[in-house]
Amino acid sequence: MPDMLVRLYAMPAACEAVQRLKQDGITIRRPQPYECSVVRRFIEKNFSETWADETMTAFSHQPVTAYIAVDGQRIVGFAAYECTRKDYFGPTGVLPEYRKRGIGLALLQMSLQGLADLGYAYAVIGGAGPVDFYAKAVGAEVIENSVPGIYTAPLPEEAQE
Numbered sequence: 001m002p003d004m005l006v007r008l009y010a011m012p013a014a015c016e017a018v019q020r021l022k023q024d025g026i027t028i029r030r031p032q033p034y035e036c037s038v039v040r041r042f043i044e045k046n047f048s049e050t051w052a053d054e055t056m057t058a059f060s061h062q063p064v065t066a067y068i069a070v071d072g073q074r075i076v077g078f079a080a081y082e083c084t085r086k087d088y089f090g091p092t093g094v095l096p097e098y099r100k101r102g103i104g105l106a107l108l109q110m111s112l113q114g115l116a117d118l119g120y121a122y123a124v125i126g127g128a129g130p131v132d133f134y135a136k137a138v139g140a141e142v143i144e145n146s147v148p149g150i151y152t153a154p155l156p157e158e159a160q161e
């Protein structure tokens with residue numbers, strides 16, 4: 001999975017996607033610091049432990065460098081930035097039954113706005129799985145020779161024994 005580059009200075013405002021979801025009852029917001037554990041468990045359960053670990057870095061920043069999508073009292077998606085490395089976007093995920101409704105796009109746009117607000121002109125989408133999604137959503141371009149990039153294999157389970 002290659003890394004991708006995004007021009008933050010050419011990004012449209014994120015508010016339209018967020019407003020549209022609000023009308024559907026879905027809120028895009030930063031998690032509170034005291035929601036760290038519930039967010040971690042959501043990511044572990046629905047995605048992976050390594051994604052949960054990466055996202056925990058967001059809670060060492062103020063404001064928290066992550067967004068969640070909430071439907072009523074339920075987390076249905078998340079996105080993290082400034083976590084795996086400085087100026088990186090990801091990981092991100094939306095529950096399968098909530099996909100293709102604009103949630104992934106809203107989480108991505110809000111996170112990229114967060115990176116722009118930190119002063120970056122470009123952002124890196126780390127280890128982009130759905131390359132077409134990022135290309136279409138924010139005009140991201142694949143970075144040549146970026147596999148595996150910074151992503152070395154994590155220590156195996158046995159490493160803790």
Ligand SMILES: CC(C)(COP(=O)(O)OP(=O)(O)OC[C@H]1O[C@@H](n2cnc3c(N)ncnc32)[C@H](O)[C@@H]1OP(=O)(O)O)[C@@H](O)C(=O)NCCC(=O)NCCS
Pocket residue numbers: 090091092093094095098099100101102103104105106126127128129130131132133136137
């Ligand atoms: C990638 C992901 C976050 C997208 O979330 P989503 O809420 O379905 O995305 P959106 O509804 O906002 O999609 C925005 C646009 O991208 C398109 N799109 C969504 N997923 C796509 C994909 N995998 N490939 C190509 N296009 C995609 C949508 O059709 C939509 O286009 P439209 O505006 O013309 O309808 C979601 O599919 C997911 O959680 N995947 C599994 C985890 C994952 O791969 N995360 C990325 C790791 S780098």
